[in-house]
Amino acid sequence: MRESADERHDRLLEFVREQGSARVSDLAAQLGVSPVTVRRDVETLAERGLLDRVHGSVSWPQSAAAAVGTAAPPGGSGLVLGLLVPSATYYFAEVIRGAHDAAAQAGARLILRISDYRPKEDKARAQGLLAAGAEGLLIAPGWQAAGDQAAYGDWMSGLPVPAVLLERQPALGSPLDDMDRVCSDHGHGVLLAVRHLIGLGHGAPLLVARTDSPTALAVRTGYDEALSALGLEQPHPVIDSVPAELDRSRFEDAVRTVQAAVATGDVTAALVHNDVDAIHLVQRLAELGVRVPEDLALVAYDDEVAALADTPLTAVAPPKRQVGLYGTRMLVERLSTGPRSRTPERQEQEEPGQHMALLPRLHVRISCGAAAPR
Template identity: 70%
Template sequence: MRESAAERHDRLLALVRESGAARVAELADRLGVSPVTARRDVEALASKGLLDRVHGQVSWPERNASPGGAGARRPGEGLILGLLAPSATYYFAEVIRGAHEAAAKAGARLILRISDYRPEEDRVRAEGLLAAGAEGVLVAPGWRGPEDRSAYGNWLAELPVPAVLLERRADPGSPLDALDRVVSDHGHGVLLALRHLLGLGHGTPLLVARGDSPTALAVRAGYTEALATLGLTAPGPVIDSVPADQDPAGFERAVRALYEAVSSGRLSAALVHNDVDAIEIVQRLAELGVKVPEDLALIAYDDEVAALADTPLTAVAPPKRQVGRHATELLVERLTERRGAPESPAEEPARRHLSLLPRLRVRSSCGAAPEVHTS
């Protein structure tokens, strides 16, 4: 597979960091690229402040400002952090953005690898981050279900550097359960949605959800827990949602099941995971004569594109950017603790499991007056 520019940049930075300084011609030789390519890479990295360049030679940026002065060292100054995510779009785009912001604020550099939801490749990609110089890693494995977690998870606990799990939970008592992690509390998000719909006078809402990701499974589990908390019985079995472009017949079955529940009078409210499915379901229901919110009050889960629907969708919004931000801050803290006391493993602080609460953003699709947000 051809090496990407980002991967080549990672190797270049690792070489300069290791040697302290190098000539461009030497870097071209060691990278196996032309001098023109090496020079272009050096210029791109120097323009971002990641390298210092003088007369054909590059060096690692000087970061020895005196403590307490105007240029005082930031907590993570000079650190290289790795981030492994299953995707760089939709849900995880905001997680990555939050991680990048926190790394920049700490003075650290963040390098990224994407697994494309292929958990069997997670370990190799994480090793690539370490080879590129990462001193600690943020990891959102490409698991789709519990079987992936069992088959492709234990290596995480064996990493030689600090690791923080992102938006993933481990089996209680497993080696992964001893890692730091930062997650969204999807059970709380589901409960917010159900309470809102009940407060509007609807009967028990039905869940329409995917089953192909940890978030989808957490929403399903949260629905069961929320019903128990509220003392309710589901108005019917959870409707399995599938992407319309990947499985048109399965998507139509899901829409028809929801249509029949509404048209029979058994149902007047639903929670749908995720936004894209919710928008397409609303469009198809309209073609069948069911209108949102007049006939069906609907809340979407994820809040990525919910506000862009013809009828803006009320949505549960997990704190995705804050997950990335808090996880990065935690990793920087772990690495700076190591810097300060490398010889005192007995004083290692307790690991943390941090759960962040989603919010409900009220728009038109639930039939309530949309909330007005002011800055």
């Protein structure tokens, strides 16, 4: 696969950071590109304040503040924080906003990289943040499948700066389980939805969910745990949700399966992850004669666009902004006390690591057939 400009910039910055300075000809040889391309890259990075140019060579900026092109606010900490997220839209837009707000409150500068849900690129993106002067990292890896952590996550345990995981729960006992983290408790969110629907007189709800994100996998696990805690039997096997725009045939299969479950009378309620899939599902069910909420009470998961549907959707809302907010505060605090040691003798004198779980909320609207939660 051809290297992107961002990836090349990351490598260029890393090389200059390690060497302190470099000639354009040396950079061209190191990167395997033409001197013209390097000059263009250097010009772009210098305009952003990430490099200094001097007579045919480039050098690393003199301070972290210069490295991001903006001085710290008066009276601020002067810290530079790096944020790596898989997307800047939908779910993670609010996480970014919370991190930005907390960084501003601390007088720190936040710089952002996006992995586009390509976990293979997480490490390079993080190295780019370090090359740009980040003194601590906030990381939401681009994991999607269950095995992505084991395949692409171990590098985080060897980072040279303090780091906080956002919205990711590593496997128990794995090297990453020792990292500071802030996550939404999706199991609690699912329990809120199931308990609400049961309180409205329904049996156990059907689950329609994706399989392509850590949130989706957590929702599935939370569903099993919620039914067990409430003493309920699963009314129907979980239906795999597929975005209509990606695979129309599989989306139609899922819709028809929901329609059949409603027609038998076995199912009168459903929990759907995520909002967009829920909106498409409700629209298609209406075309097939299944009405929401009259025939099927429905709760969506994420609450990004649920309120904007023709039939406003009751939805579980993970505290996305607070994840970014509290994660950034945690990182600033960690930077003030120094990185955690792996030596048992020193650990006794340090602040303990933190795993913070934030509770989602249930926003009740028309789609569940109730005016307020019971």
